[in-house]
Amino acid sequence: MIAVPLVLYNEIRKTFIITWNYRVDLAIQFLTLVLFFVFISFFIGSGTIKSEGLPAVLLGYLIWLYAVMAISNMSTSLSGEASVGTLEQIYMSPVPAWMVIVGWVVANFLQHTVIVALLGVILVMILPVTLPLELAALPPFVLTMIGLIGFGYAIGGLTLVYKQVSSVSSLLTNVLLFLNGSLLPVHHFPAWLETIAVFLPTTQGIIVLRRVVVDGASLTAVWQDGSMVFLAIQSFVFLVVGWILFNVGERVAKQRGTLGQY
Amino acid sequence: MNAIELVSLTKTFHRRGSAPVRAVVDLSLSIPRGQIFGFLGPNGAGKTTTIKMMCGVVIPDAGSVKLLGHDVQRDRSAAMRQFGTVLEGARTVYWRLSAMENLMYFGRLKGVRDRYLKPRADRLLKELDLWERRNDDVREFSRGMQQKVAISAALMSDPPIVLLDEPTLGLDVESAQTVREWVSRLAKEENKTVLLTTHQLAMAQELCDRVAIINEGRLIADRSVDELLSLFRRDYYTIRVGGLFNGQGSLPEGLTLEPGDSETTISGDIADQDSLHQVLRCLREEGLPILSVQRAAPSLEHIFMDLLNEDRK
Ligand SMILES: Nc1ncnc2c1ncn2[C@@H]1O[C@H](COP(=O)(O)OP(=O)(O)O)[C@@H](O)[C@H]1O
Ligand SMILES: [Mg+2]
Numbered sequence: 224m225i226a227v228p229l230v231l232y233n234e235i236r237k238t239f240i241i242t243w244n245y246r247v248d249l250a251i252q253f254l255t256l257v258l259f260f261v262f263i264s265f266f267i268g269s270g271t272i273k274s275e276g277l278p279a280v281l282l283g284y285l286i287w288l289y290a291v292m293a294i295s296n297m298s299t300s301l302s303g304e305a306s307v308g309t310l311e312q313i314y315m316s317p318v319p320a321w322m323v324i325v326g327w328v329v330a331n332f333l334q335h336t337v338i339v340a341l342l343g344v345i346l347v348m349i350l351p352v353t354l355p356l357e358l359a360a361l362p363p364f365v366l367t368m369i370g371l372i373g374f375g376y377a378i379g380g381l382t383l384v385y386k387q388v389s390s391v392s393s394l395l396t397n398v399l400l401f402l403n404g405s406l407l408p409v410h411h412f413p414a415w416l417e418t419i420a421v422f423l424p425t426t427q428g429i430i431v432l433r434r435v436v437v438d439g440a441s442l443t444a445v446w447q448d449g450s451m452v453f454l455a456i457q458s459f460v461f462l463v464v465g466w467i468l469f470n471v472g473e474r475v476a477k478q479r480g481t482l483g484q485y
Numbered sequence: 486m487n488a489i490e491l492v493s494l495t496k497t498f499h500r501r502g503s504a505p506v507r508a509v510v511d512l513s514l515s516i517p518r519g520q521i522f523g524f525l526g527p528n529g530a531g532k533t534t535t536i537k538m539m540c541g542v543v544i545p546d547a548g549s550v551k552l553l554g555h556d557v558q559r560d561r562s563a564a565m566r567q568f569g570t571v572l573e574g575a576r577t578v579y580w581r582l583s584a585m586e587n588l589m590y591f592g593r594l595k596g597v598r599d600r601y602l603k604p605r606a607d608r609l610l611k612e613l614d615l616w617e618r619r620n621d622d623v624r625e626f627s628r629g630m631q632q633k634v635a636i637s638a639a640l641m642s643d644p645p646i647v648l649l650d651e652p653t654l655g656l657d658v659e660s661a662q663t664v665r666e667w668v669s670r671l672a673k674e675e676n677k678t679v680l681l682t683t684h685q686l687a688m689a690q691e692l693c694d695r696v697a698i699i700n701e702g703r704l705i706a707d708r709s710v711d712e713l714l715s716l717f718r719r720d721y722y723t724i725r726v727g728g729l730f731n732g733q734g735s736l737p738e739g740l741t742l743e744p745g746d747s748e749t750t751i752s753g754d755i756a757d758q759d760s761l762h763q764v765l766r767c768l769r770e771e772g773l774p775i776l777s778v779q780r781a782a783p784s785l786e787h788i789f790m791d792l793l794n795e796d797r798k
Contacts, residue, residue: 226596233593237582244581308576311542315570316594317562323594480498480508480534480543483572 230318234326235333242334253338260284260346263406274351279437281352283405283429285339286367290403290425291396292335293328293368293375298382298392300327305386305485314482321376321469328372359442360435363451366458367428373461374424380465380472386485404429424461427454486554488646488678489516489539494548496534496702508534510702512548516680516695518645521672523693523710524682525789531702532682533573536650539680540570552646566595568646569639573654577635580624584615584634587623592641602641609637613663629660636664640671647671649681653688665692686789698792705796713788722761723752725776726768735767748776 242249260281264272267280304310314320347353382388400406402419403426409417420426431450434440445451476482494512499505509531516522526532537543539550541557541564550557555564571577578587585606592602610616613633618626623634632652639647652668653661669692671677683689689696690710697707706713730742730749737760740753751768755761761778768775 225598229593229596229598233590237579237586237590240586241579241581306576307579308572308574309579311537311540311572312570312577312591312594314542315540315565315568317565317596474544477542477544480496480537482542483574 226316226318227322230316230323231326231329234323235330238327238330238334253342256288256338256342257345260342261350264350264352267406272350277350277352278354279408279433280406281343281346281350281354282432282436283403285343286425286429286432287400287403287405288339288342289332289335289368290371290374290399292331293371293424294378294392294396294399295389296327296331297324297375297379298388300324301379301382302386302389302485305483308483311483314477320473321466324376324379328375332368355436357436357439360432362442363428363431363435363445363454366451366454367425367432370428370454370458370461371424373458373463373465376465376469377461380468380470383469383472383476383482386481399423399425402426408433422457427457430454486518487515487551488518488520488553489514489522489680490549490551491515491535491539492549492551494535494538494550495546496531496538496543497546498534507702509538509545512699512702512704514697514704514707516678518678519672519676520695521668521679521681521693523689523696524680524699525684525686525689525696526682526699527684527793530699532699533650534702535699536570536572536648536680536682539648540568540572541565566642567644568648569595569642569644570648571632571635571639571650571652573650576631578623578631578638581622583620583622584610584626584637585619587634588638588641591638595642595644597642601643605641605643606637609640613637613667627657627660629656629663632656632660632664636667643675645677647677647679649679651682651684653683653685668692698789700793700796703796705792720754720756721752721781722755723750723777723779723781724764724768725750727774727776730768730771730773732767732771735770736764740764749773 263280263284264277267273267276301310304313313323316323343354378388378392402416402423403409404420409420409426409430412420427450431445431454434445434450435442442451473482491512491514494509496509497505497507512531512535524532524535534543538545539552539557541550541561544558552564552567555567557564579590582590588606588609589599589602592605593599607616610619615630615633615637618630623631626634636649636652639649649668653664656664665688668679668681672679681692693710695707695709696713698705726749727747728749729744730751736751737755740751740755743750743752751764755764765775765778
C-alpha cells in the first residue's frame, strides 16, 4: 500500500517544520541539558569532576534523554494535536492512527539522535570522559528503543482516555532518571526497589549497554549471561502491551466521543 | 448507490455524575450523489455527533454508516477515502504551517501522492484568493481565511463526499458569502455530495436541495427545500382594492378589512383556489378595481419554528 510510506513521510516533514519553528526554545533546552550533566558530574564527584565512573553515568544520561523523548513526546503530541483540532483528522486517514504516529516516533527519534549526538560530543569535549562508539552496542540500543516506543504507545493510550497525562508523564520521566540506574546502578538499590526498577523502561537497556560500551563485554557474553535475553523479552512485551493499550484507549475515546477533546 | 446511507444510527453519551444524553436516536437517511443536503437543528440537537459518526471518530451504539457503499466501521480504510470534512471549531488546521504546507499535508494524510496534490493545491489556493499568501503561516490569517484553508484542506484528496459542520459559523459576512458560493459551485461543477450542518436557515434555503431537521437527536422532517416550503405554505393572502369596501358580510369568514384613504386591504387565510375566486367575484360585484393579490411566502425560518414547536408538544 503506497499510502503508508506517504503518510509516514508526511508526519516526519510536519514534525520537522514545526520543530524548526521552535528552534530558539530548543537551543535553550539544549544548553540546559549540557549544564544539567555538568552539575550531575559535580554531584557524583562530591564537588569535583572525576573521570572515574563518569562514562557509565553519561551513557545512562543519554539513554534517559531518549526515555524523556519517548514518554513526554507521545502525551504532549497527542494532546497538542487534540487542542489544535487536527487529531480527529488524523483518525480520518485511510492509514490506521497508530501507524500514522509511527511517523512521529521516527521524526522524534531522528531529532533526538541529533541532539544526543551533539550533546555527547560537547560533553566529551568539556569533561574528562569518553564513550567509545561500539558497533556491538547497536543491538541492545535498538532493543532498548523498541521497549521505549512500546512504553510511549501505552502512555499514548492513557492520554487518549485521561487527557491530562502530561503532568504525570513529566513526573514519571523525572523519577525515571533516578530509578533507571543512570545515576546509580540499580544493584546498589535495596532489593525491593531494584525489582521495581528492572521492570521500568530503559533500566535493563542501560545495564546491558554499560556492560558492552563501558566494560567492553562482547555481545555473546551479555547474551549468555541472560541480560540481553531479558532485555529482548521485556522490550517485546512493552511493544505488544503498548500497542494494545493504545488501541483500547482509542476505542474508549471514540466510544465516549472525546477523541478531539483535550 | 447512495452517496451517504445512515441506518438507525443511535448514540447515547454517558457522563459520570450526569444523566445520559441521547444525542442521536434511530436516525436513518439516504443521500444520493450530487445533492447538497442541509442538516438543520438547534444547538445540541445532535448534528455534530452525527457527522462525527459518519467520519468514524465517534463509534455509534447501534446502526451503521455507509459512504458510497463502504461501511465506516467495517471497511474503514476505503470509507475514509470517500470524504473530506471540516469539523466545527475555530482551529482545524496547523497554525504553524503555511497554507500550502497545510494543504499538502492533509492531502497526503488521505494517501494522495504529491504529483496529484500540487496542481490541486495551486488551483484551490488561487480560487479562494489565498495564492499571494500561500507561504505564510496560517496563524497570521484572519478567521475567514483560516476557514478557507480548512475547507481547501478537506478538498485536497478530491473526495466525492464533503461533510461540513457549521462551515460559516464565526465568519464575517464576506467570507461566509465566499464559502456559500463555493459550496454551491462544488456540488454543481465537481458533482460532489455535500452534507452541511447549520442553524442558519437562510444558508440552508440558499444552498440546499434538501434539508433534514433534527431535534433532540430525532429526525422531525426530511424533504426537498421546495417541498418543505410548499408543504408549509400558508394560504395567507393580501388583496388590495381601490375605493372603500364595506361588504364584509358577503366575504368568507376570517378575513380582515383594513380601510385606507382611497383603498381597502383585505387579508387572511384563503384555503383554496375556489374560495379565492369566490372572494374576487364578490369584489367584482361591488364594482371595485382589484389593485393586487399577493400570497405570503413562508420562509424556512417559520417552518423550522413551527416544526420545533410541534415537536416539543
Ligand atoms: N462527548 C460527549 N460526551 C457527552 N455528551 C456529549 C458529547 N458530545 C455531545 N454531547 C451532547 O450530545 C448532545 C448533542 O450534541 P451535538 O451533536 O454537539 O449537537 P449539535 O452539533 O447539534 O449542536 C448535546 O446535548 C451534547 O451536550
Ligand atoms: Mg454542533
